[in-house]
Amino acid sequence: MKNTIKAIALFSGGLDSRLAAILVARQGIKIVCYHFRTGFEHEKNAEQKLKEMKAFCEDRNLSYREIPLREEALRVVCSPRFGHGRYLNPCVDCKILMLQKTKERMEREGASFVVTGEVLGQRPKSQHGPSLSTIERESGLEGMLLRPLSARKFPPTIPEKKGWVDRELLCDFSGRTRKPQMELARELGVENYPPPAGGCLLTDPRYSHRLRDLFEHPPFDMQDIELLKFGRHFRLSSRAKLVVARHQEENERLLQLKKSDDRVFFPVSRKGPLGIGRGAFDPGTEELASRIIIRYSKFPDTKALVIMEKAGGEKREFPVDSPSNQLLESLRI
Numbered sequence: 159m160k161n162t163i164k165a166i167a168l169f170s171g172g173l174d175s176r177l178a179a180i181l182v183a184r185q186g187i188k189i190v191c192y193h194f195r196t197g198f199e200h201e202k203n204a205e206q207k208l209k210e211m212k213a214f215c216e217d218r219n220l221s222y223r224e225i226p227l228r229e230e231a232l233r234v235v236c237s238p239r240f241g242h243g244r245y246l247n248p249c250v251d252c253k254i255l256m257l258q259k260t261k262e263r264m265e266r267e268g269a270s271f272v273v274t275g276e277v278l279g280q281r282p283k284s285q286h287g288p289s290l291s292t293i294e295r296e297s298g299l300e301g302m303l304l305r306p307l308s309a310r311k312f313p314p315t316i317p318e319k320k321g322w323v324d325r326e327l328l329c330d331f332s333g334r335t336r337k338p339q340m341e342l343a344r345e346l347g348v349e350n351y352p353p354p355a356g357g358c359l360l361t362d363p364r365y366s367h368r369l370r371d372l373f374e375h376p377p378f379d380m381q382d383i384e385l386l387k388f389g390r391h392f393r394l395s396s397r398a399k400l401v402v403a404r405h406q407e408e409n410e411r412l413l414q415l416k417k418s419d420d421r422v423f424f425p426v427s428r429k430g431p432l433g434i435g436r437g438a439f440d441p442g443t444e445e446l447a448s449r450i451i452i453r454y455s456k457f458p459d460t461k462a463l464v465i466m467e468k469a470g471g472e473k474r475e476f477p478v479d480s481p482s483n484q485l486l487e488s489l490r491i
C-alpha cells in the first residue's frame with residue numbers, strides 16, 4: 159500500500175527543498191518535484207542550475223517537472239494580499255500561489271499530499287507560525303501539507319496520521335540557524351547545494367528597485383520585466399529609460415530583448431557598449447542617452463560620436479561628452 163503513495167514536493171533546488179524531498183522519499187513515498195519558473199530567477203548560470211536540479215532528482219529517483227508561473231507570479235508581485243517582504247518579494251502570496259497550482263495538479267499526478275522545505279521561524283515574514291498557517295489555509299491544503307524539516311513542531315498532518323509517513327523519522331528544526339540542515343545534508347549525502355535565498359531576484363535590493371521603478375511607470379509587459387535582469391538602467395524621463403550593456407554578451411542579449419520601436423545607441427570610432435532606449439524620447443533625452451553611452455566607452459573623458467538608430471531607418475548622430483558622475487548617479491535605477 160505504502161509504495162503506491164505519491165506526493166508532490168515544491169522544489170526550489172535549495173538545500174531545504176532537497177532535504178525535504180529526500181526525507182519523505184526515503185520512507186517509500188514516490189516524489190514528484192515541482193520547480194516553478196516565476197520569471198524572477200537569477201539569469202547567471204540559470205541553465206546550469208536547472209541541469210543540476212534535474213541531475214539531483216535523477217540520482218535520487220525523484221521525478222522532476224518545471225511549471226511555468228510567470229504571468230501569475232507577476233500578478234502577486236504587483237498586488238500581494240499579504241504584502242511584500244524586505245524587498246519586492248511577496249513570499250506568502252507566492253507560496254500560496256505555488257501550492258494552489260500544485261493542488262490543482264494533485265489528482266492528475268495521483269498525489270495524496272504535498273511536501274515543502276519550509277522551516278518554522280527561518281524567515282521573519284514568510285516562515286513564522288502565523289504565516290505558515292495562512293499559507294496552508296489559503297492554499298486549500300489543510301492537513302495535506304507536510305513540512306518534513308519542522309514536522310515535529312506542528313500537529314500531525316494527514317499523511318502522518320494515516321501512517322503513510324513516520325513522524326518520528328521527520329525533523330523538528332526551527333529558527334534561522336542552518337546548522338541542523340547542514341548536518342542532515344552530510345548525513346544524507348547531499349552536496350554542492352546553492353546558498354540560501356540565492357535564486358530569487360525579488361529578494362535582491364537592486365533588482366527590486368528597478369522593478370519598483372517599472373511599476374511606477376506603466377505600461378509594461380513581460381519583455382520589460384525580462385530586461386531588468388541585464389545591463390545598467392537609467393531613467394531619463396517619466397516616459398523614457400536607457401539600458402546600457404556591461405559586456406559583449408549583454409550587447410547581444412539586449413538586442414535579443416529589443417522591441418520594434420526601441421532605439422539603439424552605440425559609439426562610433428571607439429569601443430563601447432550599446433544601449434537600448436525604451437519609451438518616448440525627444441532630442442534632449444536622446445542626447446542624454448548618448449552621453450551615458452560615452453561614459454561607458456573606452457575613452458570616457460573625451461568627446462565622441464554616438465549614433466542612434468530606430469526601426470524604419472531613422473538615424474541621428476550626437477557628438478557628446480560624458481555626463482558628470484553626479485548626474486549619472488541621479489539617473490541610475
Ligand code: SF4
Nearest residue numbers: 247248249252358360
Ligand atoms: S523568494 Fe521569490 S520565489 Fe521564493 S517564495 Fe519568495 S517571492 Fe516566491
